[in-house]
Amino acid sequence: MHELPVVHSLVEQLRAEAERLGVDGKVAVVHLKLGALTTFVPEAMTFYFEVLTKGTDLESARLDVEEVPVAGTCRRCGEAITLEGLPFVCAACGSPDLEITSGRELVIDSLEVKDDGAG
Amino acid sequence: MEIKIVKKVLEAYEKLADENQQLLAGKGVYAFNLIGSPGSGKTLLLERTFEAAAAEIKPGVIEGDIATTADAERLQRFGVPIVQINTGPFGGDCHLAPNLIRAALEDLPLDELSVVFVENVGNLVCPAEFYVGENEKVVVLSVAEGEDKPLKYPLAFREAKAVIINKVDLLPHLDLDLDVLKRNVAAVNAGLDVFEVSAKTGTGVAAWVDYVKGRLAAGRN
Numbered sequence: 398m399h400e401l402p403v404v405h406s407l408v409e410q411l412r413a414e415a416e417r418l419g420v421d422g423k424v425a426v427v428h429l430k431l432g433a434l435t436t437f438v439p440e441a442m443t444f445y446f447e448v449l450t451k452g453t454d455l456e457s458a459r460l461d462v463e464e465v466p467v468a469g470t471c472r473r474c475g476e477a478i479t480l481e482g483l484p485f486v487c488a489a490c491g492s493p494d495l496e497i498t499s500g501r502e503l504v505i506d507s508l509e510v511k512d513d514g515a516g
Numbered sequence: 517m518e519i520k521i522v523k524k525v526l527e528a529y530e531k532l533a534d535e536n537q538q539l540l541a542g543k544g545v546y547a548f549n550l551i552g553s554p555g556s557g558k559t560l561l562l563e564r565t566f567e568a569a570a571a572e573i574k575p576g577v578i579e580g581d582i583a584t585t586a587d588a589e590r591l592q593r594f595g596v597p598i599v600q601i602n603t604g605p606f607g608g609d610c611h612l613a614p615n616l617i618r619a620a621l622e623d624l625p626l627d628e629l630s631v632v633f634v635e636n637v638g639n640l641v642c643p644a645e646f647y648v649g650e651n652e653k654v655v656v657l658s659v660a661e662g663e664d665k666p667l668k669y670p671l672a673f674r675e676a677k678a679v680i681i682n683k684v685d686l687l688p689h690l691d692l693d694l695d696v697l698k699r700n701v702a703a704v705n706a707g708l709d710v711f712e713v714s715a716k717t718g719t720g721v722a723a724w725v726d727y728v729k730g731r732l733a734a735g736r737n
């Protein structure tokens with residue numbers, strides 16, 4: 398329900414980045430990393446992306462959302478963990494004392510740009 | 517051709533929130549961000565908290581009611597500084613964004629306060645997502661909402677440091693199993709401090725108020 402303002406900032410940032418890189422009008426795919434713990438819904442993100450880029454330099458760009466799993470390490474046994482679901486406990490020792498290091502991402506990872514055909 | 521970017525979409529948001537935290541820390545003020553469903557009892561909990569300890573904890577309030585000033589009016593009798601904010605276009609109407617909190621902080625007499633309570637917009641989804649510069653988030657969950665809420669809204673319970681299980685006076689009228697609710701809370705975040713409270717009768721309010729005082733004392737060290 399709150400994807401619209403977030404996609405709005407995303408599009409503004411993309412516009413600035415594309416300009417800085419001299420690739421405005423040539424962005425084909427935007428790769429976005431989205432943590433599984435965030436409440437942003439990928440389908441809503443891509444929908445608003447289409448709406449907000451229509452008739453702009455980014456119109457032909459597609460938003461690709463890659464989900465990043467919730468992961469981290471167990472503070473008790475040191476095991477690296479990836480959580481598939483609840484509960485939030487270490488799969489190795491059962492401890493709930495986890496250091497979560499990923500799963501909250503909302504990151505523009507990379508851009509795929511159309512080649513000019515010139516080079 | 518692929519160009520690596522690696523840039524946080526909410527970077528500007530986070531920077532503003534960090535600045536809010538610096539402003540608060542500079543004044544020695546601790547900030548709670550209260551989040552919870554509409555009607556879970558956030559405002560009534562603040563009323564009980566101020567009845568018990570307003571003089572001691574020197575609170576200020578930032579009210580995030582979307583459309584009315586009703587909550588702010590309920591708190592007026594305590595004579596504590598209150599800033600009402602209307603959610604702006606950046607944040608939509610579903611949560612308080614850090615730029616709005618900044619403006620509200622500038623309207624509060626921070627030099628005279630020890631604690632600021634932000635009553636976020638009633639909603640368990642969006643307010644969980646955004647750091648506004650608070651020291652901690654507290655979820656206010658009422659027993660009328662059902663046992664499954666922590667499982668359905670895990671982010672809120674992951675981001676919080678404490679959860680108030682409110683309206684326990686209603687338990688005799690409900691089928692809710694309090695143990696199941698607490699187990700679900702622990703499944704999402706076993707490190708949460710849990711308070712069983714009735715903001716109506718006052719049950720459990722003292723323990724919560726002690727917790728608040730403890731946070732303020734720790735902040736002064």
Ligand SMILES: Nc1nc2c(ncn2[C@@H]2O[C@H](COP(=O)(O)OP(=O)(O)OP(=O)(O)O)[C@@H](O)[C@H]2O)c(=O)[nH]1
Binds near residue numbers: 557639684685714
């Ligand atoms: N029985 C009972 N009712 C409560 C309790 N706490 C709050 N209420 C009632 O629940 C209703 C909502 O309480 P509020 O304090 O306005 O809830 P809120 O979370 O601030 O609501 P919003 O700001 O609209 O999201 C009111 O009618 C309160 O009197 C409680 O512990 N027990």
Ligand SMILES: [Mg+2]
Binds near residue numbers: 558559560587635
């Ligand atoms: Mg309220």
Ligand SMILES: [Zn+2]
Binds near residue numbers: 471474475488489492
């Ligand atoms: Zn472990």
